[in-house]
Amino acid sequence: MGRQPCCDKVGLKRGPWTIDEDHKLMSFILNNGIHCWRTVPKLAGLLRCGKSCRLRWINYLRPDLKRGHFTEAEEDQIIQLHSHLGNRWSKIASHFPGRTDNEIKNHWNTRIKKRLKLLERSPLNHMPTDDCKDSKPTSEQPLLALVEGITSPDEEKLPMAVESEAASRQDPPEVLEPRKGVEYEYEYEYEAELSLDEVATDLFDNYAALCGNNGTLLLGEGLLLDDVISNHANPSVSQGCSASAGDSNNNSFCKSIQSIMDDSHGNGNPPDCSPQEWHVEGCVNSVLSWDDFDYLEPGDLCFF
DNA sequence: AATGTATTCAACCGCCGCACA
DNA sequence: GTGTGCGGCGGTTGAATACAT
DSSP, rough: OOOOOOOOOOTOOHHHOOHHHHHHHHHHHHHHHOOTTTHHHHTOOOSSSHHHHHIIIIOOOOOOOSSSOOOOHHHHHHHHHHHOSSEEEEEHHHTTTOHHHHHHHHHHIIIIIHHHHTTTBBBTOOSBBHHTTTTTTOSSOOHHHHHHOOOTTTSSOOOTTTHHHHOOOOOOOOOOOOTTTTOOHHHHHHHHHSSSHHHHHHHHHHHHHTTTSSSSOOOOOOOOOOHHHHTTOTTTTTOSOOOOOGGGGGGGSSHHHHHHHHHSSSSSOOOOOOGGGGTTTTTHHHHHOGGGGOOOOTTOEEOO
């Protein structure tokens, strides 16, 4: 025998929630907490199934929800994470406190897909639509992966070349101007008219702007790309992380994921410092969570 | 003002992995 | 070991709204 059924759907209300229902559900959960969704509607006096109550709470009533439009920075981060995680909306949402997977999924389907289309990138794999014919991966990096060094699990990691090239760029990039006489609501609308190289350059510069400095990208707490590049030639220089990775190798510039795991606890667990303090090779201005370790290979390198 | 079309997003559906009996 | 329910997830729908003609 299994458990009792969650609910027989006969006589249960469906469709949009009323204010009264919202009030009942919210006050019940705030007073009693959530123990079993199956019992929530009964105890709260609602003619809804537990699943519906759960959805309403998670997507709409939760007090810690962040309402309002997505910023361009948030959109960029969603695109970046999507290139990394695919349609795993709950994983993506976990990077945005207060945002729900449903909200991000909706935003992706209604807005970001169009944005990628304008950039002539496939929403499925972020590849140029001409090359990928909508789904087939090629050896070319996704656009944002190209800029930031993030790759999907099955793809090759980018070498240091991306960062080195950016760091060694002497002249500031030419400012990209919209065409005269054309009205653009968003910056990426005119970006879509540019070549891919120009778009990549522009996005790269946007990230620099986000970091609040002039073309030098931050790589974590107090760690500048220029420093990283120069220190790469001098591995003895200590970096900006307070990682408790353990031994005297703490001062080295980069280590393999495997050695980090070994050094930290010897049990394969992530080290004791916060995820923000760790950066995968080739990853520019990206915060990793421990979930991202799933996608790392023992040979991959970490800055710290 | 009326009608048609496009867009948004809350809510539902169905599947899956896990836990329970 | 097996069947069943629960919670969670991603895909999809359709009502409400905005915009265009």
